[in-house]
Amino acid sequence: MLTSFIQPEFKVEIDRDKCIKCGRCVQQCGWGVYSFAERPIPDDSKCRACHRCVTYCPAHCITIKRNELVFRDSENWSPALRKAVWRQSESGGVMLTSMGNDKPYQRIFDYLVLDACQVTNPSIDPLREPMELKTFIGRKPDSVEVESDGEGGYRLAPGAGMENNIELATPIMFGGMSYGSVSLNVHKSLAMAASRLGITMNTGEGGLHADLYPYTDNVIVQCASGRFGVDADYLNRGVAIEIKVGQGAKPGIGGHLPGEKINKEVSTTRMIPQGTDAISPAPHHDIYSIEDLRQLIYSLKEASGYKPVGVKIACVHNVAAIASGVVRAGADYVYLDGFKGGTGAAPQIIRDHVGIPIEIAIAVVDQRLRDEGIRNQASIIAAGSIRSSADMAKAIALGADAVAIGSAALIALGCHVCQSCHTGCCSWGITTQKPELTRRLDPEWGAERLTNLVHAWSHELQEILGALGVNAVESLRGSRERLRAIGLDASTCEILGVKPAGM
Amino acid sequence: MTTPMRPAYSQESPFKIHGGCGLVGICDESGTRFSGSVAIEAMAVQHDRGNGLGGGFAGYGIYPEFPDHFAFHMMYHDLQAKEEAEKLFDEYFQVDLAEPMPTRPVKGITDAPLLWRYFLQPYPAKLELSELTPEDYVVHVVMLINSTIDGAFVASSGKNMGAFKGVGYPEQIGHYFLLEEYEGHTWVGHNRFPTNTPGWWGGAHPFTLLDWSIVHNGEISSYGINSRYLEQFGYKCTLGTDTEVAAYLFDLLLRRHKLPLALACKALASPLWEEIDRMGPEEAALMTSLRAVYGPALLNGPFAIVLGFNGGMVALNDRIKLRPLVAARKGSVLCVASEESAIRQIISAPDAVWAPKAGEPVIARIKGMDWPIHGDLHLAPSEISCAVTGVEASCEIVEVA
Numbered sequence: 001m002l003t004s005f006i007q008p009e010f011k012v013e014i015d016r017d018k019c020i021k022c023g024r025c026v027q028q029c030g031w032g033v034y035s036f037a038e039r040p041i042p043d044d045s046k047c048r049a050c051h052r053c054v055t056y057c058p059a060h061c062i063t064i065k066r067n068e069l070v071f072r073d074s075e076n077w078s079p080a081l082r083k084a085v086w087r088q089s090e091s092g093g094v095m096l097t098s099m100g101n102d103k104p105y106q107r108i109f110d111y112l113v114l115d116a117c118q119v120t121n122p123s124i125d126p127l128r129e130p131m132e133l134k135t136f137i138g139r140k141p142d143s144v145e146v147e148s149d150g151e152g153g154y155r156l157a158p159g160a161g162m163e164n165n166i167e168l169a170t171p172i173m174f175g176g177m178s179y180g181s182v183s184l185n186v187h188k189s190l191a192m193a194a195s196r197l198g199i200t201m202n203t204g205e206g207g208l209h210a211d212l213y214p215y216t217d218n219v220i221v222q223c224a225s226g227r228f229g230v231d232a233d234y235l236n237r238g239v240a241i242e243i244k245v246g247q248g249a250k251p252g253i254g255g256h257l258p259g260e261k262i263n264k265e266v267s268t269t270r271m272i273p274q275g276t277d278a279i280s281p282a283p284h285h286d287i288y289s290i291e292d293l294r295q296l297i298y299s300l301k302e303a304s305g306y307k308p309v310g311v312k313i314a315c316v317h318n319v320a321a322i323a324s325g326v327v328r329a330g331a332d333y334v335y336l337d338g339f340k341g342g343t344g345a346a347p348q349i350i351r352d353h354v355g356i357p358i359e360i361a362i363a364v365v366d367q368r369l370r371d372e373g374i375r376n377q378a379s380i381i382a383a384g385s386i387r388s389s390a391d392m393a394k395a396i397a398l399g400a401d402a403v404a405i406g407s408a409a410l411i412a413l414g415c416h417v418c419q420s421c422h423t424g425c426c427s428w429g430i431t432t433q434k435p436e437l438t439r440r441l442d443p444e445w446g447a448e449r450l451t452n453l454v455h456a457w458s459h460e461l462q463e464i465l466g467a468l469g470v471n472a473v474e475s476l477r478g479s480r481e482r483l484r485a486i487g488l489d490a491s492t493c494e495i496l497g498v499k500p501a502g503m
Numbered sequence: 504m505t506t507p508m509r510p511a512y513s514q515e516s517p518f519k520i521h522g523g524c525g526l527v528g529i530c531d532e533s534g535t536r537f538s539g540s541v542a543i544e545a546m547a548v549q550h551d552r553g554n555g556l557g558g559g560f561a562g563y564g565i566y567p568e569f570p571d572h573f574a575f576h577m578m579y580h581d582l583q584a585k586e587e588a589e590k591l592f593d594e595y596f597q598v599d600l601a602e603p604m605p606t607r608p609v610k611g612i613t614d615a616p617l618l619w620r621y622f623l624q625p626y627p628a629k630l631e632l633s634e635l636t637p638e639d640y641v642v643h644v645v646m647l648i649n650s651t652i653d654g655a656f657v658a659s660s661g662k663n664m665g666a667f668k669g670v671g672y673p674e675q676i677g678h679y680f681l682l683e684e685y686e687g688h689t690w691v692g693h694n695r696f697p698t699n700t701p702g703w704w705g706g707a708h709p710f711t712l713l714d715w716s717i718v719h720n721g722e723i724s725s726y727g728i729n730s731r732y733l734e735q736f737g738y739k740c741t742l743g744t745d746t747e748v749a750a751y752l753f754d755l756l757l758r759r760h761k762l763p764l765a766l767a768c769k770a771l772a773s774p775l776w777e778e779i780d781r782m783g784p785e786e787a788a789l790m791t792s793l794r795a796v797y798g799p800a801l802l803n804g805p806f807a808i809v810l811g812f813n814g815g816m817v818a819l820n821d822r823i824k825l826r827p828l829v830a831a832r833k834g835s836v837l838c839v840a841s842e843e844s845a846i847r848q849i850i851s852a853p854d855a856v857w858a859p860k861a862g863e864p865v866i867a868r869i870k871g872m873d874w875p876i877h878g879d880l881h882l883a884p885s886e887i888s889c890a891v892t893g894v895e896a897s898c899e900i901v902e903v904a
Contacts, residue, residue: 121722474798481727
């Protein structure tokens with residue numbers, strides 16, 4: 001019998017005239033596409049179109065093409081659905097995938113446009129004028145109380161003023177990605193870049209490797225349902241603690257890092273035996289209700305000398321009410337992860353069909369917190385496919401205090417979005433623990449690329465602010481008046497609090 | 504027969520009002536009252552800063568015979584609106600005087616609404632039942648009228664003060680309202696150059712709430728977040744103008760959050776982070792908190808603003824000074840205007856003329872008057888913004904007994 005009906009997705013074509021038979025493609029491919037018998041011989045079925053071989057081929061003789069097999073047309077039974085049925089009838093299993101939702105849902109950011117100044121108010125030139133991006137993440141008091149300093153001036157009244165906040169030089173953070181799902185060199189790159197940029201990286205749920213201790217002023221430590229790597233020292237090392245309740249790519253789903261990825265270093269960092277599977281339960285087993293969350297928030301605050309504690313939730317239908325509860329439970333920030341957010345491994349059916357867009361979530365959460373008069377009690381971090389500085393500006397205008405980027409950061413490090421992180425064979429050395437692959441990513445080089453990316457986005461945000469005629473990012477934050485919608489339906493506009501273009 | 508559409512208070516709200524303006528603020532810190540004709544003269548010089556679609560004034564100390572009454576200046580589109588509003592007044596207030604505003608015909612002023620003024624005091628029992636301060640009680644009624652009675656508009660509602668405004672050039676409006684017959688210790692004036700507003704009287708400036716009156720030249724590019732911030736505190740920004748937002752922000756910061764005036768100005772036109780970084784630790788902590796907490800209140804974009812109140816006035820420029828504002832002092836008189844020519848028109852040989860620095864308030868304070876604002880204000884000479892060196896002495900704030 002045939003073992004599979006599924007034909008290769010890609011065709012690897014080698015220009016034999018140009019090929020110098022050096023064998024570098026064989027060496028570079030993490031998937032084992034190539035064998036070598038006097039010349040490289042590709043096995044198309046293993047190719048993930050990650051372009052590692054293409055990028056490193058000295059003769060530029062490799063091309064990856066789509067395998068243009070024609071199927072009889074059916075709008076209902078797309079080739080992808082037919083393949084899924086075949087695959088599952090072969091294996092009987094849950095299909096795994098990674099990165100973010102790749103289905104053609106409406107990307108609301110692409111239907112929002114920004115304002116600019118003309119005549120009646122001047123735009124501001126960010127190359128000549130100050131253009132301030134500094135952002136504080138955390139709880140703010142309702143008002144500032146002052147007292148006379150006895151010398152004609154004022155000072156903060158005792159106990160008044162801003163509480164412990166996270167200071168960001170620009171409203172961008174690196175989202176949580178665990179050591180284990182990504183390599184240590186990725187973590188080092190993120191930590192070094194965050195430190196240089198004056199922003200934060202986030203450990204994800206895999207603990208904090210000792211090599212990152214020099215950068216802990218710019219690290220947020222995560223406490224997830226598996227509690228990997230969590231002890232008192234860990235909680236006290238970062239600038240803030242994040243309780244991960246959910247993830248945009250897989251709301252309601254836990255995590256599973258297979259034992260083969262748990263090498264000695266990962267095992268030490270996660271505080272679990274080498275080679276065992278690291279399973280994060282779907283819920284926290286000490287959070288079955290909102291009051292349990294409050295207890296955990298305050299336990300973590302007590303354990304850490306009252307560092308800011310944020311809560312990361314996946315954007316689901318009732319996100320506004322959930323976020324309101326999270327803020328009332330004492331969270332210093334709510335991290336909203338939209339349904340296009342990335343993952344190192346998730347059931348495809350969950351990734352592609354559960355959750356709501358980040359744009360909607362920011363809008364309804366920001367509005368709900370304002371309606372309840374508690375918007376100042378917590379910051380909103382928006383994540384779940386922030387793809388450019390334009391997305392960032394629009395997210396901030398909708399009401400986010402800052403954005404977090406994960407996929408964009410990995411793409412900066414070489415990720416080609418081949419959606420195969422869960423295989424652990426990443427040819428770019430990003431989502432793998434194989435030493436021959438992880439050594440491909442030099443943390444110094446990685447940090448530089450990440451620094452460049454964040455600088456570039458920050459400069460672009462400054463250009464946008466200048467065009468809007470404001471010189472501080474807080475004047476864009478929540479200013480939906482500066483957004484207009486093109487081609488969004490009326491109810492979406494209403495939910496977003498954005499007028500259609502022309503109004 | 505078709506009835507013409509009754510203008511609603513919210514008429515302007517679908518529009519974001521764009522435009523430039525001219526303004527003036529004059530305050531005699533000795534408390535000496537002077538005629539409103541002075542303000543008219545200063546505005547007449549700045550004629551070209553408006554386009555005839557809005558002019559107005561506010562005077563303080565103009566009703567010495569009713570110092571403790573809330574003076575409501577009302578605009579009505581028709582008698583029905585008047586009846587509805589008066590019913591509301593009867594419900595909430597003891598009406599001690601109701602009369603038409605004195606006016607005279609002026610060429611160029613047409614389509615005036617019905618203009619009435621009322622001197623009101625809250626019914627004590629009703630006030631107590633409401634569990635509100637008298638001020639919040641009045642704000643409640645103002646918001647009620649403006650949001651529920653179409654065709655009725657509260658032009659001003661403070662004590663011993665009033666706003667006089669309409670569609671026309673300010674000098675025309677001033678003559679229309681016989682301002683030369685009023686005497687006040689503080690006057691603010693405004694000339695409007697709106698570019699997309701329907702010409703209606705309620706839309707002219709100054710905008711007022713309680714004792715606060717605001718005249719404003721500029722466009723606040725942060726309007727969207729400023730208004731959403733205010734909504735959290737129960738303010739309804741139904742007018743859609745920057746001036747309304749500025750007035751509510753001052754009310755929030757000064758009256759409700761009890762910030763000292765100097766710090767409220769720092770919240771609305773905050774120092775740059777690089778300036779804060781150079782401050783001492785105590786001041787930096789204060790300013791950092793102020794910026795982080797009141798970031799949504801930051802008025803961003805070009806503006807020059809004059810806030811009048813019983814007890815003085817404050818003039819403020821945006822944080823990078825994108826709109827003109829000139830100040831001058833002669834003796835106890837402090838004057839600010841969009842153009843120096845306006846100052847020179849009404850003050851001959853001023854002791855000092857200077858351009859206030861970006862984000863630094865110019866403050867006038869009436870001697871002996873209750874300061875309506877929490878805390879006492881002691882400005883060191885260095886805090887008074889003087890671009891011209893050597894005039895610090897003449898800018899000194901008059902000591903208050």
